Amino acid sequence: MKHENRDFLADSDRIKQIYAGPNIADESIRALIAYAPAAMAVFRGRECIIDFVNEKVLQIWQKPHEEVLNKPLFEVMPELAGQGLEEIFEHIYATGEKFTADEFPVKFLRDGKPIIDYRNFVYEPLRDKNNEIYAIASIGIDVTGQVKARQKVEEAEERARLAVEATDIGTVDINLVDNTAIASPRFTEIAGVPNEKGYFTFLTRLHPEDRPIRDEAFRNALLYGKLFYEARIITDDGIRWIRGMGQTYYNEGGSPVRMLGTIADITDQRVLQQQKDEFISLASHELKTPLTSLKAYIQLLQRAKDGQRIPREFVDNSIKQIGRLEKLIADLLDVSKISSGKLTYNMETIDFSILLRETIRSLQLTVPTHWFVLQGNPSVMLAGDRYRLEQVLSNYLMNAVKYSPNSNNVIINSEIQRNELVVSVQDFGVGITPEHLPKLFDRFYRIENTSKTFEGLGLGLYVSSEIIKRHHGRFWTESEPGKGSTFYFSLPIA
Ligand code: ADP
Numbered sequence: 001m002k003h004e005n006r007d008f009l010a011d012s013d014r015i016k017q018i019y020a021g022p023n024i025a026d027e028s029i030r031a032l033i034a035y036a037p038a039a040m041a042v043f044r045g046r047e048c049i050i051d052f053v054n055e056k057v058l059q060i061w062q063k064p065h066e067e068v069l070n071k072p073l074f075e076v077m078p079e080l081a082g083q084g085l086e087e088i089f090e091h092i093y094a095t096g097e098k099f100t101a102d103e104f105p106v107k108f109l110r111d112g113k114p115i116i117d118y119r120n121f122v123y124e125p126l127r128d129k130n131n132e133i134y135a136i137a138s139i140g141i142d143v144t145g146q147v148k149a150r151q152k153v154e155e156a157e158e159r160a161r162l163a164v165e166a167t168d169i170g171t172v173d174i175n176l177v178d179n180t181a182i183a184s185p186r187f188t189e190i191a192g193v194p195n196e197k198g199y200f201t202f203l204t205r206l207h208p209e210d211r212p213i214r215d216e217a218f219r220n221a222l223l224y225g226k227l228f229y230e231a232r233i234i235t236d237d238g239i240r241w242i243r244g245m246g247q248t249y250y251n252e253g254g255s256p257v258r259m260l261g262t263i264a265d266i267t268d269q270r271v272l273q274q275q276k277d278e279f280i281s282l283a284s285h286e287l288k289t290p291l292t293s294l295k296a297y298i299q300l301l302q303r304a305k306d307g308q309r310i311p312r313e314f315v316d317n318s319i320k321q322i323g324r325l326e327k328l329i330a331d332l333l334d335v336s337k338i339s340s341g342k343l344t345y346n347m348e349t350i351d352f353s354i355l356l357r358e359t360i361r362s363l364q365l366t367v368p369t370h371w372f373v374l375q376g377n378p379s380v381m382l383a384g385d386r387y388r389l390e391q392v393l394s395n396y397l398m399n400a401v402k403y404s405p406n407s408n409n410v411i412i413n414s415e416i417q418r419n420e421l422v423v424s425v426q427d428f429g430v431g432i433t434p435e436h437l438p439k440l441f442d443r444f445y446r447i448e449n450t451s452k453t454f455e456g457l458g459l460g461l462y463v464s465s466e467i468i469k470r471h472h473g474r475f476w477t478e479s480e481p482g483k484g485s486t487f488y489f490s491l492p493i494a
Pocket of ligand 1: 456
């Protein structure tokens with residue numbers, strides 16, 4: 001039965017009844033105790049007979065007075081057993097010392113459901129004339145609200161911390177009054193400084209050209225509240241780009257007292273941005289070159305008099321330039337389709353040996369400078385997109401030709417290794433130094449010293465790698481500078 005809260009001031013008999021235990025004559029003090037917001041009780045003897053409880057206790061226990069008085073505590077409230085209270089009582093009887101506990105968790109059944117409340121408790125021994133402990137008085141204050149609120153704040157802080165960690169951002173808390181700062185581990189890592197107090201070392205690590213940019217941003221942040229800048233820092237691993245952001249906090253007088261700041265490592269973004277910028281200028285140049293020669297041929301044709309014989313090479317060269325343009329535009333379109341996930345594949349079962357032989361044959365017709373030598377090439381059925389796989393082969397073969405201007409053989413090998421078909425294209429050209437090998441298949445990647453000699457956009461291998469990945473295959477390169485390169489890809493065999 002749920003216990004009802006009643007108007008006790010009007011019920012002084014009941015107050016007397018409640019406070020039948022300890023001998024307090026003053027009725028107003030009795031009323032005070034009965035109404036106290038703290039839970040008060042007296043437990044008699046080691047059996048913990050309930051001698052007295054005030055209204056707060058009855059509310060918590062959800063029991064009427066008559067059901068609890070003069071009964072053993074753990075009989076009335078069996079769910080309280082085994083939570084450490086027995087040991088506390090035992091300790092008080094053994095030592096005579098009072099016991100206090102803060103935020104002591106207590107498990108209850110409320111409306112039949114288990115819940116945990118937190119209490120600040122005092123258990124005080126009560127002594128008789130002979131100084132023997134005859135009972136224990138307990139006062140408990142419910143601090144569940146406080147504890148839960150604190151737990152919520154702690155959880156929110158933890159969530160914020162995890163969110164910041166997930167974004168890979170370093171944070172710093174700058175005290176603008178005493179000029180101290182505490183940085184997070186990620187901050188020290190990005191900034192390349194020794195420890196959490198290393199914020200000011202970080203400032204010395206800023207690139208001398210960029211230090212004024214940061215200082216200006218900081219001055220503005222103190223005035224207007226928001227910090228934002230991008231700058232280079234010199235770390236042990238070289239130059240890195242960072243983005244600093246922050247928020248200034250002011251005291252009531254309007255003076256800045258604190259800044260919460262973040263830094264992010266934006267080196268990769270910057271490199272990509274730079275590559276994109278370079279790419280746009282390169283792409284414009286690459287598109288313009290064939291267009292300029294095409295225009296020149298057409299102007300020559302325009303000037304030709306009626307009936308004049310037009311040299312065949314004009315037409316052939318024009319067609320060649322159109323081919324170059326088509327290839328460039330096709331690569332660009334493929335890259336944009338890959339970025340938006342719209343590159344579609346028509347998968348069918350194909351005999352790869354036929355596809356390889358025919359692709360080589362038709363490319364050989366357009367390449368007078370090199371011999372394509374096909375080795376191995378066992379008949380093998382696999383699932384693939386015919387057009388896209390031809391594209392990969394064409395990229396590998398045309399690169400082999402392009403990057404081996406002083407040789408005239410390209411060896412293509414295809415063989416079964418375990419559960420995959422491994423295809424390789426070997427040239428005897430300029431080769432590649434090892435540091436570039438892992439990056440060749442990245443978007444826009446071109447090797448600095450070869451890119452001036454050889455035209456290209458750094459897209460062919462990227463597009464190829466995406467196609468191979470969609471076929472669940474692998475790709476890799478072996479190379480020796482000055483001797484040549486072998487580009488591989490593999491395809492799983494069904
Ligand atoms: P590109 O249009 O520049 O040729 P790719 O994506 O096809 O673009 O190749 C990326 C870079 O890899 C090239 O710029 C070149 O530096 C290098 N590369 C590709 N194939 C070869 C090769 N067979 N020999 C030497 N370097 C190569």
